[in-house]
Amino acid sequence: MARSLVDLLTAHASQQPAATAYRYLVTGDGDGEVQDITYARLARRSRAVAAWLQDRGLAGARAVLLYPPGIEFICGYLGCLSAGVVAVPGVPPQGRSQNHRALIRTKRLIADADATVVLGGREVLAALNAMAEHLPELAGITCVATEDIPDEAADAWHEPDLAADQVAFLQYTSGSTSAPRGVMVTHGNLLDNERIITERMGHTPDAIAEHRGEMFVSWLPVYHDMGLIGPVLNTVYLGVTATLFSPLHFLQQPGRWLDAVTRYRPHTSGGPNFAYELCLKHATPELLDGLELSSWKVAFNGAEPVRAATLRRFADTFGPAGFRRETSYPCYGLAETTLMVTGGSVAAPPVLVDAAAGGPHEGEADAAAVGCGRPGPDTTVVIADPERQEELPEGEVGEIWVAGASVAKGYWRNALATRETFRATLKDRPDRFLRTGDLGFLRDGELFVTGRLKDLMVIDGRNHYPQDLELSAEMSHWALRPGCTAAFSVDGGTAGEQPVVVAELSPEAAGESEKITDLIRSAIGRAHGLPVRDIVLVHPGTIPKTSSGKIQRHASREAYLAGTLSVLDAAALG
Structure with a gap:
């Protein structure tokens, strides 16, 4: 029985050495340059990196990984696991506009993880070296471009003794409501x-x-x-093939994703809700004519609120290309549970409910709540009242708590946060649960996620979820960018808490700012019975988001209060 992914990689390299593990589309296009790596080559390159680490006595140390998109990251990551080194994936500098943000995050990772080595690509490490004066944290840390480690180094590799509870890597959370923390994911968690x-x-x-x-x-x-x-890792777990390409190439031309699905006919492919919206925005007749999506079985949708309108429109738009409604696969997970908690049933359409009228019932409305599936085997999900430490009955909204072998060990060097988040208990139950910080309810075993506990707005004694206001705002006018709106509340003095909406607007509609502001105000008033204190339209790409694309509502609120938002057409908004 495999004790780790390292064991599985060894088995695949022995049983199917010539099979392709990963192919990488260098330009994002299937007819462009393609790099691939077999299981035999993947094992040898990973062992070369591992042997280099072992030779320097780094077992148990932390290695920050800074790579451009590509196969070399996978070799570096698996090399760390193969050496018993704790991998710490980081965000590499990606051009001038990203350097400052990447620099701050890199400083934080190196310092918080107490890293002793940085593994990366040549160009990334050269960029880091150029910023050395701003990175005193690099002093005394060894940096190596792993492509410079020769294959022959693999001959010195010796298999580490990996225990199930040994930390495999630190997954730093995206920090949508707080500063990122390093989640300690063990080899047992991964399996x-x-x-x-x-x-x-x-x-x-x-x-x-x-x-x-x-x-x-x-x-x-x-x-x-x-x-x-x-x-990446389910591929090496199963011994199958994955086709990868850069997020930047997807953002430049979203159709590349669907072209790749057409060319390689995978079983599974997906992303956050905004990715499906981007595809819809670029769904030209020319794109549709060249697509064949009938082999696609699981189009997973997670990491941010899953919107019923997106599921419906995507299935309607790409149905002529073979996409089926039941291929849409909403799911739920978080770094603290390694990844997946719940997922839908393959070949069954998403479950939608409308909780607006006296309790949940089947609905097709675009604003319906979307079911995120059922817990994985041996995973327990309960809805809890954290104050009373009691499990809530079916259909009642509370905090989502999770227990199971995928729940991570805790936060790196943060005993207090680990105790508060990973050690929750319910009255009369011995289990320990992870507090997710997410709100939701269960219905017939299906999980519905309604929002973040810290993002919840309480206005005039009623609970309002920011994503509901954001959806109403975005649907009011075509020029409001999907997934690029932040709603939050501010202190209105004697009026109490009042909502504010910040939305990214396509520049071509800047002359209609006043009209769009009125439409947003009217849409939220009709749908939620709320007067909006302020509506701010900002330049595209300026709303704070996490590395995974989640709206950072707290950061947006801080920027609003500080007057630092990149306001579009301020005169018209005056």
Whole structure:
């Protein structure tokens, strides 16, 4: 029985050495340059990196990984696991506009993880070296471009003794409501969550055979848990093939994602809700004519609120290209549970409910709540009242708590936060639960996520979820960018808490700012019975988001109060 992903990589390299593990589309296009790596080569390169680390006595140390998109990151990551070194995936500098943000995050990672080595690509490390004066944290830290480690180093590799509770890597959370924390994910956590992903997403031997081993297409960033634990590590867990390309190439031309699905016919591919919206925005007749999506079985949608309107429009728009409604696969997970907690049933359409009228019932409304599936095997999900430490009855909204072998060990060097988040208990139950900080309810075993506990707005004694206001705002005018709106409340003095909406607006509609502001105000008033204190329209790409694309509402609120938002057409808004 495999004790770690390292054991599985060794088995695949022995049993199917010539099979392709990963292919990487260098330009994002299937007809462009393609790099690939077999299981034999992947094992040898990983062992070369591992041997280099072992030779320097770094077992148990932390290694920050800073790579551009590509296969070399995977070799570096698996090299760390193969050496018993704790991998710390980081966000590499990606051009001038990203350097400041990446620099701050890199400083934080190196310092918080107490890293002793940085592994990366040549160009990334050269960029870091150029910023050395701003990175005193690099003093005394060894930096190595792993592509410069020769294959022959693998001959000195010795298999580490890896225990299930040994930390494999630190996954730094995206920090949508707080400063990022390093989640300690163990080798046992990884194996359990890969088992859950395999079961929930229907990655059976028959499915693998039907798809000729082509199981994934992914543009997701590999430093984020959705891109890493899903497409990258489930591939090596199963011994199948994944096609990868850069997130930047997807953002430049969203159609590349669907072209890759057409070309390679994977079983599974997905991303956050905004990715499906981007595809819809670029769904020209020319794109649709060239697509064949009938082999796509699982189009997972998670990491941010899943919107019923997006699911419906995507299925309607791409149905002529073979996409089926039941392929849409809402799911729920978080770094603290390694990744996946719940997922839908393969070949069944998403479950929608409308909780607006006296309790949940089946609904097709665009604003309906979307079910995120059922817990994976041996995973327990309860809805709790954290103050009373009591489990709530079905249909009642409370905090989502999770227990199971995928729940991580805790936060790196943060005993207080670990105790508060990972050690929750319910009255009359011995289990220890993870407090997710997310709100939701259960219905017939299906989980519905309604929002973040810290984002909840209480106005005039009523609870309002910011994503509901954001959706109403975005649907009021075509020029409001999907997934680029932040709603939050501010102190209105004697009037109490009042909502504010900040929304990114396409520049071509800047002359209609006043009209759009009125439409947003009217839409929120009709749908939620709320007067909006302020509406701010800002330049595209300026609303604070996490590395995975989640809206940072607290940061947006702080920027609003500080007057630092990048306001579009301020005169018209005056």
